[in-house]
Amino acid sequence: MSELKTLILGRKNVDDPDDTDGMPNDLMTVNMGPSHPAMHGTIRIELTLDGERVVEADINPGYLHRGFEKESEHATYTQVFPYTDRLNYVSPMINNVGWALAVEKLMGITELPPRLNYIRVMISELSRITDHLTCVGASAMELGAFAPFLFLVKVREWIYELLEELSGARLTHSYVRVGGVSHDLTPDFCERVTDILDRMDGVLDEAKGLLNGNKIFYGRMAGVGVFSKEDAIAYGLGGPCLRACGVDYDVRKDHPYLNYDQFEFDVPVGTSGDCLDRYLVRLEEIRQSTHILRQCVAQIPEGPVMVDDPRCVMPDKSETYNTIEGMIRHFKHIVDGVRVDPGEAYTFIEGGNGELGFFIVADGTGRPWKAYCRSPSFINLQTVTKTISGRLISDIVPIFGMINMIGGECDK
């Protein structure tokens, strides 16, 4: 039996000090990524292997470095929105909202019109659903379950189509503006949301049916990538990964922004902190998001979708073309950027993968003097070194998948 074990693991039989034949005794260094199907978002892991067991993992992010923070210093506050789209590109609306809230905090805009709050909550929750659908679907596919991926991505596509109809772009929406959103919702937006949510329930059940009772899926997920509650807090983990470790923390509940405090929803919390818990937390969060969305559809009031503040609101076209006042304001908004007084501000919101924060230092010009993004992917990625050390190579796939590292956000 011991002989067989030696061959299977391809390593020295540690029980036998005289074992000199068979496979090489040395540790082996292998590059996983940056071009590897399971390393989505171009990440490289330098693995030190003892047979098939990971002894050490050195994670090298940065292959998708976009220079978001530096780029923002050369763009007006409004021109940064397209850059935020490309942070976590599976939930761009949340990033849009986060940036807008940071700039609004700098400008001292605290009171937003009620309809605007509802719109921002709706697009954020729709984006959260697409984020979780992508994560769950892609991870299942990487473990060999292709059908659930197709089911879930089908639903994601419905939502993308809806957001495309709203903003004009399937993925890179840039729909939010400082002080509001670029335009009101499409007339049938709310009906279409309800319709999608109704249809989504069935598809989710289908996908769950294929995964939740699946022995292989359980075997690959349960007990894999366990992270303790204390470690999770110490590492600054956020989002579903944090809650899967048993920490009851959700920015929407604990530090409500927009009008999240007006909605009823639960924060799912895991018990064991393994990949299975992360998966289950995400599934439940999708359900909670639909819950919030249904409340939004029922409650959304009529009204303006921009604050009434000339510092950030563009004048009407007729005013722009016919009065010098409107012309100057329009010109200044486009050429110099919105008017932000010197100061600094940090805002954080619940992103798809955790606490998404933006820190801006303003120097009184139309562009940030410094912009910093606390990207949850980057912070969550730190834990991977710890969770894959000592595990088998095959465990990297579910662990990495459930961390849901998004390259554009991680590398910023």
Add this chain to the structure above:
Amino acid sequence: MSEAKETENEAQTEAPPAVDTVTLTIDGVEVTVDKGTNIIEAAKKAGNTISAFCYHPGLEVVAVCRQCLVSVEGAPKLTPACQGIASDGMVVHTTDEASSDARRQLLEYTLLNHPVDCPICDKAGECTLQKHYFDHDNKGSRLDVPKVRKPKRVDLGPDIVLDAERCILCTRCIRVCDEVAGEHQLEISHRGDHSELGTAPGKRLDNPYSINTVDVCPVGALTSKDYRFTMRAWELMSTPSTCNGCSTGCNIEIHHRGGRTFRLIPRENPEVNKHWMCDEGRFTYHSLTEKRLVGPLVGGMPSNWKRATDAAAAKIKEALEADAGSVGVVFSPHRTNEENYVLAKLVKNGLKVDRLYMGGAAPAPDRADDILRKADKSPNRAGVKAILGDIEVGGLAVLEDDILGGDLKALIVLGHELSLGGEALAKAAELDCLVVIADHELGLAAKAHVTLPVPAWAENTGSVTNFQGRVQRMQSAYDAVGLARPGWRIFADLATALDSKMTYESAEAVFNEMKSAVPAFSDAEWGRDLPPVQLRFAHSRG
């Protein structure tokens, strides 16, 4: 930027004059300023910019725009901050309701008859009116009657066009003509909303400092014919440099984009040009794109650097071996200190000749005045003199005589500006060896055996010394055209080819060596390299 030794010493020996100061409070910030300072300047010191149109730090105070009204505690009415002199214990508020309202209302009045011209206005993007409106008013229009119409294009003079509708009657331009150029050429006529700027009876706006009126104009009323409609201001990049038009060395900003200069703007330096520069200096950028030498020429044919350097070295060597006494070197007061220094070093260590001449354009005594313009049209004569020290150099007349007399057989010339008479020019082309290092294919550069291209002044990095002995930096705004190489590198390569090896990393390395070798530069500092900044984010200059 730094001062030369003499100026520094002067400052050290002189005891600091006793200045009376006053302390006042502006928006809760206490600030101490010299007696006689106005509230605007005091506020600037406290980090607070008070909006104003008619006030300009380089001009007389008139307080006609009323935009700078502030509340002074104890004063019965609002006080114009430009005219209000800071006094001890004064308490000034600029953000209280009364002064904020005054600013807003004044802006509403100013904008009443202002045309909706921003999209076609040259000043858009650097307009003081746009800036103040956006910062202090930002309210909609309440006008319900037609705007007063005025002439849109009035030809005021050879370089300036007026759009009377845009004019906000701040009178800065009138004061520039009166106080800077010393000529009364502009006036405001009529009354009320019919007031209109125009030329004084029988006059045209044709003084040699006329384009300064465009710089000080807070709106787009006065436009320079040269720059008008060529470029949107906010798209331009700005690089600080020094004007190469004459020996005054006015501090300037080169405004450029895509390797092309669009205009030159004066940069404030109280010791040299204050806020101003002359029109002729502004137009010097045109030559940057005319008749440029883009690659090395050997016998008038394009060549590469290796061949051209070798050809030049071979020619010079031949001439030296034939008769070292008949080889002459011409220095250029139009080129940087660094280039002339390395040429001087090449002469001393490699060529070992003593027929040295000072080149450059002939002086133009008719352009000299006691404001900024000098007869000497070369920016660096003082620098070249300082580098050469006691070594005897001949002037243009000596050079001409030597060429015509036939004593000279070979000539190495730096700079194309060398102004020789027609006969001397023709004779020089027949010399046994003529090597010219220049940025334009003009004068001798077009007739030489070997011509080596250098960057023109806007592309060059280095220092020049103005007539006061002040060493000033020039910054490269963009890459040089074609294959041009800095002169110091060319001379170092030539020296290496002539078996006296020289290498330099950069102009800064040459400068640092020069600093220890030439006493006149011992106090000068190379300073920071300033990369171009896009005007879009550089605030209004108005």
